Amino acid sequence: MKLSKKLFLLLASCFFAFGCELLDEEPEEEKKVDNSTYTYSYTCPTGKKYTIQIPNRLSSTCKANWEYYARTYGCNDADNFPEANKRKAQCP
Numbered sequence: 688m689k690l691s692k693k694l695f696l697l698l699a700s701c702f703f704a705f706g707c708e709l710l711d712e713e714p715e716e717e718k719k720v721d722n723s724t725y726t727y728s729y730t731c732p733t734g735k736k737y738t739i740q741i742p743n744r745l746s747s748t749c750k751a752n753w754e755y756y757a758r759t760y761g762c763n764d765a766d767n768f769p770e771a772n773k774r775k776a777q778c779p
Contacts, residue, residue: 726739731763732762737757739761756772
């Protein structure tokens with residue numbers, strides 16, 4: 688008998704005779720990820736206003752780091768680019 692036929696008969700007997708609880712696995716729960724954001728608004732020294740979306744799932748420290756990063760780069764504050772990169776690198 689061919690291998691595929693033997694396999695089919697084995698699986699069929701498992702289903703009909705024993706119920707095969709091993710094959711009745713519970714589906715894995717999908718992990719819920721908070722993809723919500725909040726709007727962060729800032730004003731540059733030039734008076735120009737900007738807004739950016741920042742994830743809510745971040746800790747309060749990381750939110751502040753992302754805000755600093757956004758403000759620093761958004762206002763082209765080149766003197767603080769290294770500090771902004773360092774702060775943002777601490778967060779996901």
